[in-house]
Amino acid sequence: MKYHKEIFEIIFHGRGGQGAKAAAEIVAQAAVSEGKFVQAFPNFGPERSGAPTKTFVRISDKEIRNHEPVVDPDVVVVLDETIADSVDVTTNLDKNEALIINSKKSVQEIKEKLNFEGRAYPIDANGISMEIIGQPRPNTVILGKFVQVTEAVGLESVKKEFEKIFLGKIGKEATEKNLQAIEKAYDTI
Amino acid sequence: MTTANNKKNRIALTGGAAAAEALRQIEPEVMAVYPITPQTPIIETYAKFQADGEVETEIIQVESEHSAISASVGASAAGARTVTATSSQGLALMNEILYIASGLRLPILMLVSARALSAPINIHGEHGDVMDARDAGWIQIFSENAQEVYDNTIIGMKLAEKAGLPVMVIMDGFSTSHSVENLEILEKDVVKKFVGEYRPEQYLLKIDDPVTFGPLALQNSYFEFRVDQEKAMKDSKEEYLKIAKDFEALSGREKNYFESYKLDDADQAVIITGTAAGTAKDVVDKMRKNGEKVGLLKINLFRPFPREEIVGALKNVKNIAVMERAISLGTYSPFYADIASGLHQEEKNIPMQQYIYGLGGRDIFAKDIEKVFEDLAENKISKEIKYIGTNK
Structure with missing residues (x-):
């Protein structure tokens, strides 16, 4: 049972260097811009490029004092579906809780493969990202789906934070393409 | 303002x-x-x-x-x-x-x-x-x-x-x-x-x-x-x-030598500092809702050590758990030793248990801290150091 019912808790699963931390930070800063309280922190394991990593986000209307790692999430986001082969990504995800996974598989296929009875939301984030950005950038694209599924933060806040963090780094054109990709993921069924 | x-x-x-x-x-x-x-x-x-x-x-x-x-x-x-x-x-x-x-x-x-x-x-x-x-x-x-x-x-x-x-x-x-x-x-x-x-x-x-x-x-x-x-x-x-x-x-943010959290009428008190203190405050709130008289003291200033003030804040509690994220090999850890000397000076004989947690980044959970309070309430207090979340 969750210790903190009033705190919305998210785990991002990615591989070192894949941008799970950036995705988590965008969600957190978007929530801050909406006047909410947040925590965003990596699971402090040995981080190596390519190794599975976990990043945690908490969002609440009240001050967050708890500093445990997130163990009982409300939603899990998986940026690379091969992680599910070695990590149990659905741990403590109940029937009414959500798994968002970067995959071409169908809902049924995901549920069967992971033996998961909750709400599964596969999204072809690599495909959308290749089509619009021309590079595999699943971490930001999947945020569109995250917003659609959870409504934990608004789409506009997420886009604004993306721009704030990335405009200076990747330039106007690439930023706009990323924003389009986020929108496309938000619009997927 | x-x-x-x-x-x-x-x-x-x-x-x-x-x-x-x-x-x-x-x-x-x-x-x-x-x-x-x-x-x-x-x-x-x-x-x-x-x-x-x-x-x-x-x-x-x-x-x-x-x-x-x-x-x-x-x-x-x-x-x-x-x-x-x-x-x-x-x-x-x-x-x-x-x-x-x-x-x-x-x-x-x-x-x-x-x-x-x-x-x-x-x-x-x-x-x-x-x-x-x-x-x-x-x-x-x-x-x-x-x-x-x-x-x-x-x-x-x-x-x-x-x-x-x-x-x-x-x-x-x-x-x-x-x-x-x-x-x-x-x-x-x-x-x-x-x-x-x-x-x-x-x-x-x-x-x-x-x-x-x-x-x-x-x-x-x-x-x-x-x-x-x-x-x-x-x-x-x-x-x-x-x-x-x-x-x-x-x-507008309260500052002092230490933070007393629901300590005034507490029977069971935990001494702690750092991030785990935040987790512990949530535990105190949860246990208070169930009517348990628990509280905590979070150390802010450690050197110089505000000994009299800390002992003053603890004088009415029944039991104390000192939770530390450091090990003093060969003796008790610093908070425990400093507080024990203060209690002795004031002739306060309050049972006090030493806990060590979180060494090398070991996670500490709210349920661990809840167990500490429960053990205190059951007077499970000894001279032995207890190590939280280990196989020891």
Whole structure:
């Protein structure tokens, strides 16, 4: 049972260097811009490029004092579906809780493969990202789906934070393409 | 009231970036830097401010932590407002010079992202490194979260200069230094005015009134130097409270030697500091809802140790658990030993259990802390040290 019912808790699963931390930070800063309280922190394991990593986000209307790692999430986001082969990504995800996974598989296929009875939301984030950005950038694209599924933060806040963090780094054109990709993921069924 | 509670000043930063933000507003004259995990975000963030022309601090890149603190000693003795930062092995390597900085009464501010000491090698959070430096004549202030890191950095800079002693502002490695959390920041001019201009009475570059720093002191005078140093340390306690209260008035955030959380009518009390104190407060609230009389005392100022005040706050509790994130091999850990001596002086015989948790970054959960309170309530108290979340 969750210790903190009033705190919305998210785990991002990615591989070192894949941008799970950036995705988590965008969600957190978007929530801050909406006047909410947040925590965003990596699971402090040995981080190596390519190794599975976990990043945690908490969002609440009240001050967050708890500093445990997130163990009982409300939603899990998986940026690379091969992680599910070695990590149990659905741990403590109940029937009414959500798994968002970067995959071409169908809902049924995901549920069967992971033996998961909750709400599964596969999204072809690599495909959308290749089509619009021309590079595999699943971490930001999947945020569109995250917003659609959870409504934990608004789409506009997420886009604004993306721009704030990335405009200076990747330039106007690439930023706009990323924003389009986020929108496309938000619009997927 | 200032703009402190203005929502536009509410942002989210890592603890490391929160320290750098406070330093940006203070704008020290010299910062000696050497990278080490998990401290590096502090100096990295600050170096960016300097590279972007936001601050005019002289950043001295050195080849080791021993040199970082040595350069800080030189800069501070020369009369410059000086800061540095480190962790773990870095702090251990500084050890020799820590004593020189405090013996020379140099008001250096050092941010410490507290981390385990080797061997075995471990880069994660605990308080072993700062506990190793607890007798070195540095004022030590612990922080629970990014907000407190920001606040304590500002308080610490002013305190160092008012007390004429070096100050360590401590955050938990990773769980604070690398965690993004909300905080409110003050306006830069408000911070600058609060800290004030640094005008040392004596310094090496005061060439019209030359002084000697660090002369030889043998059998006939060394002892007195050390006794004077102890007096300065003792006096800094009042100075800390004065500055902390002034900062409280400015920020609207309560500051004191320690935080008493629902302790007044508590039967079972936990002593704790750092990030785990936040988790423990949630546990207290949950257990209070079930009618259990539990409370906690979170240590902020650790050196000088506010012994009488802490014992005063604990005088009516039935049982105490001291939860520490450091191990003193061969005896009890520092909080336990310091509090036990205080209780003894006041002739208070309150059963007290020593717990050690979180060494080398081991996770601590709310349920672990709940179990501590439950064990206290059942009078499960012994002389044996209990290790939380281990197979020991």
